[in-house]
Amino acid sequence: MKKQLKVVVTGGPGGGKTTALDLFRRELCQQIAVVPEAATVLFAGGITRSHSEHVVKVVQKAIFSLQKNLEDIQEKQYPDKLLVCDRGTLDGLAYWPGSESDFFREVDSNFEHEVARYDAVIFFESAATTGHDITSNNPARNESSEQAAKLDKKLQKVWSRHPHFYFVGNSESFVRKIMFGIMTIENVINRHNR
Incomplete structure (x- = not known):
């Protein structure tokens, strides 16, 4: 039996990820x-954001667990399709208020195990990195442009360690971003089918 393929689409807030995923789906x-974004599922379900370090850690652990479970659901429901994940388990590292080793101890995993879950990463750079407006169509997002730019750098630092990391810069036109994402997904599928 072939291994089911998984691609992460991630990046800082305001990178066009949500719109891109909708177009990929079409x-x-x-x-x-x-696979829907775990954080959005959680926050849209009534969990409120907090600045308390203890609460942030508990929330990030819940998001990590929910992300894995959402991926498991889609794997079982669509065994013959490539899974495109709206963020992945390693996104939590950018939001974690402690060290990387602390994060992995709390979620009972390690970087190597989590990075191996995914066959490729498509990273959409946030418009905030160049000072552009990041007004979002995602009501669960509330970061300022400055916060979004910082998160983008943290997320890029985490995910760029993946062996199949594809960076889509903010300077690209949105149409080019979408085409690059679609071509990358098709390349992952084709590489696996050889």
Whole structure:
């Protein structure tokens, strides 16, 4: 039996990820299944954000666990499709108020195990990194442009360690970003089918 493929689409707030995923879903509907973003599921369900370090850690542990479970659900529901994950388990490192080793101790895992969950990473750089407006169509997002730019750098530092990391810069036109993402997903599928 072939291993089911998983691609993460991530990046700082305001990178166009949500819109891109919607277009990927439309363009590649027969080939992919999208795993929703765990943080959005949690915050849209009534969990409120907090600045308390203890609460942030508990929330990030819940997001990590929920992300894994959402991926498991989609794997079982769509065994013949490539999974496109709206963020991945390593995104929590950018939001974690402690060290990387502390994060992995709390979630009972390690970097190598988590990075191996995914066959490729498509990183959409936030418009905030160049000072552009990041007004979002995601009501669960509330970061300022400055916060979004910092998160983008942290997320990039984490995910760029993946062996198949594809960076989509903010300077690209949105149409080019989408085309690059679709081509990357198709390349992952084709590489696996050889």
